[in-house]
Amino acid sequence: MIIQMWMLSLMIVFVGGGVLWDCRLSRQLYCAPLPRPYRDRPSQLAGWKRNCSDEVIVKADDLLRILREAFSFNPDDRYQCASSDRIMAVQRAC
The missing domain is CATH 1.20.5 (Single alpha-helices involved in coiled-coils or other helix-helix interfaces)
Structure with a gap:
């Protein structure tokens, strides 16, 4: 006993x-895992920097932080989302 x-x-x-x-x-x-289409790809930070100005990247970082908090994603995974991804597509994938 x-x-x-x-x-x-x-x-x-x-x-x-x-x-x-x-x-x-x-x-x-x-922390919830990212949905598979976003989890399996490399970081999209280079694409964000290539397609957006510095001001837009700051705003996008705030948007990605809000998205991460809304879906309880890991903070390190926020740049797995590309600038061309739709928020509703992420929501449907969850």
Whole structure:
């Protein structure tokens, strides 16, 4: 009985530690994965810089931040969306 309680406590510590570590890395408690069409492609930051001016990139970064927060995506994945992607297409893919 004592060994079972000890093992259960150890599992709780490891799972809780994993959740806290993920929260620390992503700065939010839960991150949903990007839909497959966006997840499988490389970063689109070069395309954003090639197609847009610096002022537009600043506004686009704000838009991508809002999109990331709305769909609970990982902050590092925000440039997986290209400048030609439609927000409704991302929403349908989710």
